[in-house]
Amino acid sequence: MSTSQTPVLSIKDLFIEFETPDGAVKAVNGINLDLFKGEVLGIVGESGSGKSQSWMATLGLLAENATTSGEVTFDGENLLTLPPKALNPIRGNRIAMVFQDPMTSLNPYLTIETQMVEALRIHNKRMSKPDARKRCVEMLDRVAIPAADKRLKQFPHELSGGMRQRVMIALALLNDPEVLIADEPTTALDVTIQAEILDILLDLQRERGMAVVFITHDLGVVAEICSRVCVMYAGRLAEIGPVQDVFTDARHPYTLSLLKATPRAAQSQAAQSDDALYAIPGAPPNMRMPPPGCPFEPRCACADAHCREQVPALEPLQGSETRLKACFREGSSAALLEALVHER
Amino acid sequence: MSYALQRFGQMLVIVIIALLAVFSTQRLAPGGPFDGERPPPPKILENLRAYYDMDLSMPAQFYTYLFGMAGREIGDNGKPGKAHWFVVPSNAEITTLGGTNDRSTAEGVFVRQFCPWDQWLGQVIPGAREQLREQGTVFRKCGVVRGDFGLSMARRSIYVNDYVRDGLPATLKYAIPSLLFALLLGVPMGFYAAYRQNKPADFFMITIGMFGTVVPNLVMAPLLIFLFAVQLDSVFHWLFVETLEWVELGRRQRTLNWIPSGKTGGVMHYVLPTLVLGTGLLGRIVRLSRAGALEALRSNYVRTARAKGLPAHVILLRHVFKPAILPVLTYMGPVTAFILTGSLVIERAFSLPGLGRQFIAAATDRDYTLLMGTTVILLLAIILLNFIVDLLYTWLDPRIRRGGGRS
Ligand SMILES: Nc1ncnc2c1ncn2[C@@H]1O[C@H](COP(=O)(O)OP(=O)(O)OP(=O)(O)O)[C@@H](O)[C@H]1O
Numbered sequence: 004m005s006t007s008q009t010p011v012l013s014i015k016d017l018f019i020e021f022e023t024p025d026g027a028v029k030a031v032n033g034i035n036l037d038l039f040k041g042e043v044l045g046i047v048g049e050s051g052s053g054k055s056q057s058w059m060a061t062l063g064l065l066a067e068n069a070t071t072s073g074e075v076t077f078d079g080e081n082l083l084t085l086p087p088k089a090l091n092p093i094r095g096n097r098i099a100m101v102f103q104d105p106m107t108s109l110n111p112y113l114t115i116e117t118q119m120v121e122a123l124r125i126h127n128k129r130m131s132k133p134d135a136r137k138r139c140v141e142m143l144d145r146v147a148i149p150a151a152d153k154r155l156k157q158f159p160h161e162l163s164g165g166m167r168q169r170v171m172i173a174l175a176l177l178n179d180p181e182v183l184i185a186d187e188p189t190t191a192l193d194v195t196i197q198a199e200i201l202d203i204l205l206d207l208q209r210e211r212g213m214a215v216v217f218i219t220h221d222l223g224v225v226a227e228i229c230s231r232v233c234v235m236y237a238g239r240l241a242e243i244g245p246v247q248d249v250f251t252d253a254r255h256p257y258t259l260s261l262l263k264a265t266p267r268a269a270q271s272q273a274a275q276s277d278d279a280l281y282a283i284p285g286a287p288p289n290m291r292m293p294p295p296g297c298p299f300e301p302r303c304a305c306a307d308a309h310c311r312e313q314v315p316a317l318e319p320l321q322g323s324e325t326r327l328k329a330c331f332r333e334g335s336s337a338a339l340l341e342a343l344v345h346e347r
Numbered sequence: 348m349s350y351a352l353q354r355f356g357q358m359l360v361i362v363i364i365a366l367l368a369v370f371s372t373q374r375l376a377p378g379g380p381f382d383g384e385r386p387p388p389p390k391i392l393e394n395l396r397a398y399y400d401m402d403l404s405m406p407a408q409f410y411t412y413l414f415g416m417a418g419r420e421i422g423d424n425g426k427p428g429k430a431h432w433f434v435v436p437s438n439a440e441i442t443t444l445g446g447t448n449d450r451s452t453a454e455g456v457f458v459r460q461f462c463p464w465d466q467w468l469g470q471v472i473p474g475a476r477e478q479l480r481e482q483g484t485v486f487r488k489c490g491v492v493r494g495d496f497g498l499s500m501a502r503r504s505i506y507v508n509d510y511v512r513d514g515l516p517a518t519l520k521y522a523i524p525s526l527l528f529a530l531l532l533g534v535p536m537g538f539y540a541a542y543r544q545n546k547p548a549d550f551f552m553i554t555i556g557m558f559g560t561v562v563p564n565l566v567m568a569p570l571l572i573f574l575f576a577v578q579l580d581s582v583f584h585w586l587f588v589e590t591l592e593w594v595e596l597g598r599r600q601r602t603l604n605w606i607p608s609g610k611t612g613g614v615m616h617y618v619l620p621t622l623v624l625g626t627g628l629l630g631r632i633v634r635l636s637r638a639g640a641l642e643a644l645r646s647n648y649v650r651t652a653r654a655k656g657l658p659a660h661v662i663l664l665r666h667v668f669k670p671a672i673l674p675v676l677t678y679m680g681p682v683t684a685f686i687l688t689g690s691l692v693i694e695r696a697f698s699l700p701g702l703g704r705q706f707i708a709a710a711t712d713r714d715y716t717l718l719m720g721t722t723v724i725l726l727l728a729i730i731l732l733n734f735i736v737d738l739l740y741t742w743l744d745p746r747i748r749r750g751g752g753r754s
């Protein structure tokens with residue numbers, strides 16, 4: 004992926020804050036990221052690191068108590084400030100999202116047909132109901148739902164979790180979006196179905212050349228399907244780069260710890276070096292009072308006084324256009340690993 | 348099917364328990380329907396007590412109240428209030444107009460001319476029952492199970508059934524409009540408030556709703572009479588009669604009386620009662636529909652709907668309406684009780700006929716039969732409404748509809 008290409012969607016200085024009775028939660032703290040046409044971008048990070056919220060913000064789907072700042076540019080417009088009237092033709096049409104929780108993301112009171120047909124017809128005003136229905140059946144077939152015709156008539160509670168997740172994917176793909184944001188689309192499923200759905204998703208992605216944002220905890224899946232990966236920690240980006248590079252030569256201590264904690268990422272040297280399952284010591288910072296320095300500093304084996312005082316900026320690695328990291332510490336992955344192992 | 352049967356069984360048990368409770372408490376309480384300031388002579392009292400089965404033991408009384416008694420079937424010549432016959436068992440003691448005691452020799456018909464009840468005007472005519480049948484006289488069935496609530500005890504010339512027949516429609520005439528008023532106004536208000544949560548519109552809706560609910564009907568009625576029937580009337584009078592001279596008053600008319608403060612008549616007579624009762628219901632309905640809509644609006648499926656690019660009104664109508672209306676539906680049971688207590692005040696304040704008025708009268712007069720009758724009607728109304736709510740529920744919620752039982 005060359006950076007000379009213009010991005011389909013670009014996020015600049017995105018901040019998200021949630022107003023709560025116990026104070027403001029600073030969920031996302033300055034994200035800069037470009038999404039290119041036809042790429043599959045993996046987003047990884049611990050639970051609560053702001054993966055879902057930062058992408059929901061692009062579609063204006065944050066909770067009422069959220070305030071955002073920054074820019075999300077899509078087709079020359081800032082999605083964050085677009086009024087609903089102008090945003091609606093984009094949502095579900097040019098940018099679609101598959102949500103994390105398939106069990107509750109479909110309306111239990113409406114049939115699958117109603118929920119799919121409305122998504123089509125709101126963006127294609129002249130499409131007739133039978134045509135819309137036909138398209139829905141095609142799409143359900145495409146995500147390998149058997150007896151699609153019958154399924155359309157059913158209510159969500161009559162479908163299994165895997166079926167609902169497929170319906171969610173079919174729903175998102177109905178209008179041939181340019182960007183698909185898939186938020187842990189397979190987490191709720193067992194491994195065989197997971198692989199099947201990933202295959203379907205990748206097929207469709209290649210067929211249509213859409214950009215896919217794939218949010219997940221599963222580094223193995225990222226290694227398999229993503230071209231680039233972006234590691235998030237405490238509402239910030241820790242590291243971005245092509246998957247192979249990042250996984251074989253991680254430059255941020257957090258990425259390294261994450262790889263080390265994941266036995267399935269077989270290619271990573273971190274996992275090879277230590278057979279015992281590794282857990283990152285400590286817990287993510289309280290997002291109501293983030294530390295003044297690097298957010299990973301309290302858990303980092305390589306940190307020094309400098310890390311405690313100043314937040315490292317996301318900067319390109321020396322001699323690389325495609326890789327960026329937010330860490331003061333220079334040096335190869337091996338050197339970082341040394342420090343990590345030493346600490347244990 | 349078995350579910351319906353089960354529900355029916357439940358309803359039956361509830362009705363019987365409620366009947367038993369009202370029946371026994373009113374009879375166990377000191378005093379009775381016939382001991383007013385001037386109690387009737389002992390002989391008449393005895394007749395009265397016998398007629399109402401009060402000479403029987405309590406369990407027997409309850410039995411005859413429910414199922415009637417073979418010998419006490421009441422006949423009706425079809426013209427209420429004129430003459431009534433009832434079959435007496437053979438060898439029953441009857442006091443006639445002359446104050447003499449008579450004894451029926453065979454099963455016959457005791458003819459009683461209305462009123463006055465207290466004089467047992469009539470005689471036993473053996474074989475008259477068959478004769479009357481041939482003439483086409485319909486014998487009124489007796490006992491609650493056969494739909495007869497018996498004769499009122501305070502006004503002994505009127506059947507409780509007739510009270511109900513007249514009173515229930517009179518009550519429904521303002522109860523149904525006020526319910527519709529509260530629903531048609533309250534639900535959109537609640538939805539809009541939820542949509543604009545914590546904005547001025549939200550607080551405005553809640554405040555209006557709560558005002559109606561917090562101010563008791565007893566206060567709201569005179570307040571609205573003053574505002575509409577008095578003040579607005581004089582404004583109308585000044586505007587249309589004196590200034591614009593569009594309307595001319597009739598010869599004996601002193602006010603326009605467009606929004607009358609009471610009595611029955613045209614549609615306008617029901618405006619104020621409907622407003623008083625309707626505003627009383629409004630607050631609850633606003634709050635319930637607001638809470639329901641808020642929950643739905645925060646749900647993941649509404650987030651999905653927004654992600655589809657649906658405009659707000661489609662989301663509200665298609666995705667939020669059904670789940671948000673469910674809490675309002677559940678409230679429809681208690682609504683019946685609210686309307687009853689409200690009707691006690693409304694019928695007084697606006698001089699309207701209706702069940703509420705009879706309910707009060709029955710309670711103060713110790714009119715056992717009337718009180719039982721109105722209670723049963725009310726119970727049936729509550730049960731019926733709950734049943735309808737259940738049906739609507741299963742219709743609205745597919746998880747109940749297809750799943751069979753409810754989980
Ligand atoms: N409405 C809200 N009010 C307050 N805090 C919120 C709200 N929504 C999200 N947050 C907080 O924002 C942070 C980021 O949440 P987000 O859903 O993006 O996490 P995530 O990285 O997707 O986690 P997971 O992997 O568990 O899905 C979390 O700490 C969460 O508690």
Ligand SMILES: [Mg+2]
Binds near residue numbers: 054055056186
């Ligand atoms: Mg998430």
